[in-house]
Amino acid sequence: MDEIETLGKMNSNQRWHRVSALGLCLGALAAPALAQTPPNLLTNAGFEDNPLPALVCGNNYPKPITPWVMLSGSQTNVIAVDGGANCNYGNSGPALDAQNTPQGTWQHYLDLLETGTVYQTFTVPSCPGGGAAPRTASFSGYFSSRDGSSSGSGRIAIVSGAGAGGAELAAASTTPGGLSYQSWTPVSGDVPLTPGSTFSYVVSMTNPTNFDHASVTLSACPVVSTPTAVPANDPWALLLAAAGVGWLARRRLARQQRG
Numbered sequence: 001m002d003e004i005e006t007l008g009k010m011n012s013n014q015r016w017h018r019v020s021a022l023g024l025c026l027g028a029l030a031a032p033a034l035a036q037t038p039p040n041l042l043t044n045a046g047f048e049d050n051p052l053p054a055l056v057c058g059n060n061y062p063k064p065i066t067p068w069v070m071l072s073g074s075q076t077n078v079i080a081v082d083g084g085a086n087c088n089y090g091n092s093g094p095a096l097d098a099q100n101t102p103q104g105t106w107q108h109y110l111d112l113l114e115t116g117t118v119y120q121t122f123t124v125p126s127c128p129g130g131g132a133a134p135r136t137a138s139f140s141g142y143f144s145s146r147d148g149s150s151s152g153s154g155r156i157a158i159v160s161g162a163g164a165g166g167a168e169l170a171a172a173s174t175t176p177g178g179l180s181y182q183s184w185t186p187v188s189g190d191v192p193l194t195p196g197s198t199f200s201y202v203v204s205m206t207n208p209t210n211f212d213h214a215s216v217t218l219s220a221c222p223v224v225s226t227p228t229a230v231p232a233n234d235p236w237a238l239l240l241a242a243a244g245v246g247w248l249a250r251r252r253l254a255r256q257q258r259g
Contacts, residue, residue, distance in 0.1 A: 038217035038218055038219075038220070039217065040215050040216065040217060041122040041123075041124075041137075041216040041217070041218070042120050042122060042201060042214050042215065042216055043067060043120075044065060044066065044067065044068065045213060045214045045215060046097060046098075046099050046107075046108065046109070046212055046213050046214075047065055047078055047108045047109055047110050047212065048107070048108055049066075050063060050064075050065075050078055050108065051064065055078060055080040055106070055108065056080060057080055057081070057082075057086070057087035057088075057089065058079065058080065058081075058087065058089050058092065059077050059079065059092075059111070060077065060078045060079070060080060061075045061076060061077035061078070061111075061113060062075040062076060062077075063076055063077065063078040064076070065078065065110065065118070067120055067121075068118045068119070068120050069118060069119055069120070069163075070112070070116065070117070070118045071116065071117045071118065071119065071164055072114070072115070072116040072117050073112030073113060073114050073115065073116020073117065073118070074112065074113040074114040074116065075112070075113045076110065076111075076112060076118070077110070077111040077112065077113055078108050078109075078110060078111075079092075079093055079108060079109050079110070079111050079210065080106055080107070080108050081093075081094070081095050081096065081097065081106075081107060081108075081109075082095075082103065082104055082105060082106050082107065083095050083096045083101075083102070083103030083104060083105070083107075084103065085103055085104040086104075091146075091147065091148035091181055091182075092146050092147055092181070093109070093111070093144060093145075093146040093147075093181055093210050094109075094144050094180075094181070094182055094183060094184060094210070095182075097109045097212050097213070098142035098144075098184040098186075098212035098213040099212065099213050108212075109144075109210050109211065109212035109213075110210060110211045110212065111146065111209075111210050111211075112205065112207070112209075113207075114207055115205070115206045115207045116204070116205070117164055117202060117203065117204045117205075118202075118203050118211075119163065119164050119200045119201060119202040119203065120200065120201050120214070121162040121163070121198060121199070121200045121201075122198070122199060122200070122201065122216060123196070123197070123198050123199075124137065124193045124194065124195050124196065124197055124199065124218065125195065125196075125218075126195040126196050127195065127221035127222065128221060131195070132194060132195060132196070133195075134192035134193060134194055134195075135192070135193055135195055135218045135219050135221075136190055136191070136192055136193075136218070136219040137158065137190065137191050137192070137193045137199075137216055137217070137218055137219075138188065138189075138190050138215075138216070138217050138218075138219075139156060139158055139170070139172070139188065139189055139190075139191070139201060139215065139216045140156075140172075140186060140187065140188035140189075140213075140214075140215045141154075141156050141186070141187060141188075141203065141211060141212070141213060141214045141215065142184040142185065142186050142187075142211070142212045142213045143174050143179055143184065143185050143187065143205065143209055143210065143211055144179055144180060144181060144182075144183065144184050144185065144209070144210045144212075145179035145180060145181045145208050145209060145210070146181050146208050146209065146210055147181065147208055148181055149181060149208045150177055150178070150179055150180065150181070151176075151177055151179075151206070151208055152174075152179045152205065152206050152207075152208040152209030152210075153173065153174050153175075153176045153177070153178075153179065153205065153206050153209060154173065154174050154179075154187070154203065154204065154205040154206070154209050154211060155171060155172070155173035155174070155187075155203070155204045155205070156171065156172050156173070156187055156189075156201065156202070156203055156214075157170070157171040157201075157202045157204070158170045158171070158189075158191050158193075158199055158200070158201060158202070158216075159199065159200050159202055160197075160198075160199060160200075161198055161199070161200065162198055162200055163200060164200060164202045166199075166200065169191050169193070169199070170189050170190070170191035171189065172187040172188055172189040173187060174187055179209065184212065184213075193218075201214060201216055
C-alpha cells in the first residue's frame, strides 16, 4: 500500500516517471528468465545417438551416424573413449571427446577409414511474424588428428540445398599439419541464411583426422511488441501493467528452476 499511497500524492508527471522506473526495474528482473541458449539445428551432433549393440573401447565400424550422410570415406568409425578410466585408446586419438564430457563417462566422436566427406541437412526456421530477412547462423566443429600424427586436416562448409553439391556460402578449416592427436582444435564461422530455406553442413577431413561436436545456431528473432495505450491520468493501470510483467517473469523463472 505504501507505493500506491505515494503515487496518489504525486502529480501526473511525477507518477509517470515513478511507474516508468518501476517498469525498468521489473524488466531487468525478467531478462535472466527470458534469456535462452540458442538450440543446435543439427542432431546427433556429437555422435552419441548410436543404436545397440553398445560400442566397445576404441574403434567401432561400420557404425551408422544417422541423420549424417557419408559421401566418401570408406566406412564410418565411431570412436568410444572414457578419458582413460577404463579405456586406453593410446595415441590413436584424444582420450576425451570435444564436448567436455567428464572422465569415466563413455563418449564418442567420428573417424572415417579414408579421406572423405559427411553432411547433414537442416532448415532455417522463420521468426514469429514471418519475414524473409536473413538470420545469422553461427557454425562450428572440432577436429583432431590420430595415430600419433599431426598431418590431419579438416574443413566445414555451409552450402545451399540438400547434399554437398550446392553453392558454398561459408567455410572454415584447420591449419594443415596443425592438429594434435591428444586434443581438439575448434573451427567456426558465421553466415546469413534465409528463413524457410534448406542448407547443408558439410564436413571434409583427411584420413588421419577425427571430428566431433558439430553445431549450427541462429541469432535471436527480433522482439515484436504491440504497445498498449494507457491513459495518462491512470497511474493505477500503469502500476498494474508493470507488476504484471514482473509476476509473469518470476513465474516463468520458477518453472525453469523446478524443471
